[in-house]
Amino acid sequence: MSQQRHGSTPGEADGVPAFPDLPEATIARLPEYLRALHHLAETGAETVSSEGLAAAAGVNSAKLRKDLSHLGSYGTRGVGYDVALLVDQIEYILGLDKNRAVCLVGVGNLGHALAGYAGFASRGFRVVALFDADPKKVGEQINGLTVQHTDDLERIAAEESIAIGVIATPPGTAQAVADALVAAGVTSILNFAPGVLSVPSNVDVRKVDLAIELQILSFHEHRKASLTALPGGRSAPPASGDQEAVGS
Numbered sequence: 001m002s003q004q005r006h007g008s009t010p011g012e013a014d015g016v017p018a019f020p021d022l023p024e025a026t027i028a029r030l031p032e033y034l035r036a037l038h039h040l041a042e043t044g045a046e047t048v049s050s051e052g053l054a055a056a057a058g059v060n061s062a063k064l065r066k067d068l069s070h071l072g073s074y075g076t077r078g079v080g081y082d083v084a085l086l087v088d089q090i091e092y093i094l095g096l097d098k099n100r101a102v103c104l105v106g107v108g109n110l111g112h113a114l115a116g117y118a119g120f121a122s123r124g125f126r127v128v129a130l131f132d133a134d135p136k137k138v139g140e141q142i143n144g145l146t147v148q149h150t151d152d153l154e155r156i157a158a159e160e161s162i163a164i165g166v167i168a169t170p171p172g173t174a175q176a177v178a179d180a181l182v183a184a185g186v187t188s189i190l191n192f193a194p195g196v197l198s199v200p201s202n203v204d205v206r207k208v209d210l211a212i213e214l215q216i217l218s219f220h221e222h223r224k225a226s227l228t229a230l231p232g233g234r235s236a237p238p239a240s241g242d243q244e245a246v247g248s
């Protein structure tokens with residue numbers, strides 16, 4: 001089966017619905033495929049085999065083929081996947097062609113690092129506003145943006161059509177910040193503060209917690225050490241999916 005041609009809307013051909021209902025795990029892997037594809041495109045590659053792309057993305061090739069089949073992408077036998085076409089398809093599904101406006105709330109240690117990170121723009125996101133509740137932070141310039149007071153969040157969110165809010169405030173204030181973002185019309189939240197946020201059903205929340213990732217790695221360390229300590233010195237087998245992102 002062949003891939004769709006450039007310029008067509010992904011998902012309209014081959015009986016694939018215009019907007020496929022993707023498993024969460026597939027959605028989580030699409031950005032990895034995209035990163036690998038961008039790298040391949042930079043090196044001049046026009047096509048890539050499923051094995052090559054799977055290796056570059058750090059997943060197994062059967063999983064990759066299944067994921068891409070959800071997009072109606074099957075590659076061409078003996079040729080593989082068209083790199084530029086697959087980039088178009090994945091960017092379309094992820095909505096990255098929209099160049100969405102993002103705001104950041106909480107410009108402390110973490111917030112400074114996030115606000116100064118150039119990688120958001122190169123991956124299709126415009127960080128358009130920075131907010132903090134501390135008057136001493138208001139007015140500070142970071143990466144061409146001026147930190148604004150959270151009192152102005154609702155007005156600026158409307159003016160800038162902000163769709164995604166990033167929370168980098170202390171955990172004790174994260175719920176109030178989430179409430180303010182929701183009241184301002186923000187419907188997606190990336191939360192760096194530890195804890196669970198309560199939001200309406202139309203709002204999507206993703207959380208990032210490096211301490212959880214470290215705890216998972218700690219489990220693997222613990223498991224390896226306990227297996228090595230078994231009588232007979234049995235060595236620990238690799239855990240399945242060791243090389244893949246947690247949650248993929």
Ligand SMILES: NC(=O)c1ccc[n+]([C@@H]2O[C@H](COP(=O)([O-])OP(=O)(O)OC[C@H]3O[C@@H](n4cnc5c(N)ncnc54)[C@H](O)[C@@H]3O)[C@@H](O)[C@H]2O)c1
Pocket residue numbers: 105106107108109110111131132133134137150168169170171173176177191192193194208209210211
């Ligand atoms: N997810 C991760 O892996 C990870 C890593 C580091 C830190 N964190 C979390 O990120 C958050 C920020 O950490 P930090 O070290 O940058 O803290 P910080 O104290 O340096 O910065 C917090 C900022 O939030 C502001 N703030 C407080 N209440 C606010 C409110 N209601 N509205 C707007 N701004 C408000 C403060 O004025 C301050 O500028 C914490 O919740 C921390 O636990 C998460």
